[in-house]
Amino acid sequence: MVLLGDTFPNFIAETNVGEIDFHKWLGDSWGILFSHPNDFTPVCTTELARAAKLMSEFERLGVKVIAVSCNSVDSHRRWIEDIKSYGEMAESDFPYPIIADESRELAINLGMLDPAELNSDGVPVSARAVFIIDPHKKMRLSILYPATTGRNFDEILRVVESLQLTDKYKVATPVDWKKGDPVMVQPTVSDDDANKIYGNNIKTLSMPSGKSYLRIVPQPSSF
Numbered sequence: 001m002v003l004l005g006d007t008f009p010n011f012i013a014e015t016n017v018g019e020i021d022f023h024k025w026l027g028d029s030w031g032i033l034f035s036h037p038n039d040f041t042p043v044c045t046t047e048l049a050r051a052a053k054l055m056s057e058f059e060r061l062g063v064k065v066i067a068v069s070c071n072s073v074d075s076h077r078r079w080i081e082d083i084k085s086y087g088e089m090a091e092s093d094f095p096y097p098i099i100a101d102e103s104r105e106l107a108i109n110l111g112m113l114d115p116a117e118l119n120s121d122g123v124p125v126s127a128r129a130v131f132i133i134d135p136h137k138k139m140r141l142s143i144l145y146p147a148t149t150g151r152n153f154d155e156i157l158r159v160v161e162s163l164q165l166t167d168k169y170k171v172a173t174p175v176d177w178k179k180g181d182p183v184m185v186q187p188t189v190s191d192d193d194a195n196k197i198y199g200n201n202i203k204t205l206s207m208p209s210g211k212s213y214l215r216i217v218p219q220p221s222s223f
Contacts (some may be wrong), residue, residue: 069101128151
């Protein structure tokens with residue numbers, strides 16, 4: 001299992017576009033690795049099509065996308081044609097790699113196998129895991145969905161935007177935040193330092209406790 005803040009393990013894998021060394025493939029980019037239970041399944045098809053159609057957004061954020069399942073490269077290549085058809089994609093090339101993990105080694109090492117979800121041979125398949133990895137190869141987020149629940153890629157994009165913003169500035173994003181909304185000064189920033197940075201733009205909410213920890217500021221405009 002990989003924990004938040006851990007270096008995401010490197011691996012060599014076969015994909016529909018050839019062999020990759022994960023760390024070299026990632027380079028200095030942010031990365032999203034997401035797994036799916038099986039090729040030629042309904043929910044997974046909708047997810048991979050959605051990710052493909054969001055590639056301009058991922059590129060805007062400097063994020064590389066890669067998927068994985070326990071199926072073969074040949075299976076992936078045949079399934080990609082279904083994904084492109086569902087997503088009404090005219091492009092001949094698929095915009096991101098899909099890893100073949102037939103041995104289940106990667107799924108086991110990353111804790112992605114779901115014992116409740118079995119393939120036709122009665123063998124556990126990958127759950128719907130999402131990992132966000134930063135340019136330093138550190139894991140910054142993990143989400144594990146059950147096989148019957150499709151992911152929300154708008155939320156995944158929102159998290160990347162929050163991580164990039166809060167890495168750059170000493171702020172935190174509140175509940176349901178989206179790009180452009182007000183943010184909050186991190187608790188580790190003193191009032192003196194916050195005033196030097198934000199001045200009259202700080203709105204401190206009055207709490208029954210008397211503690212002044214809810215300090216709301218506009219999102220930094222340069223992000």
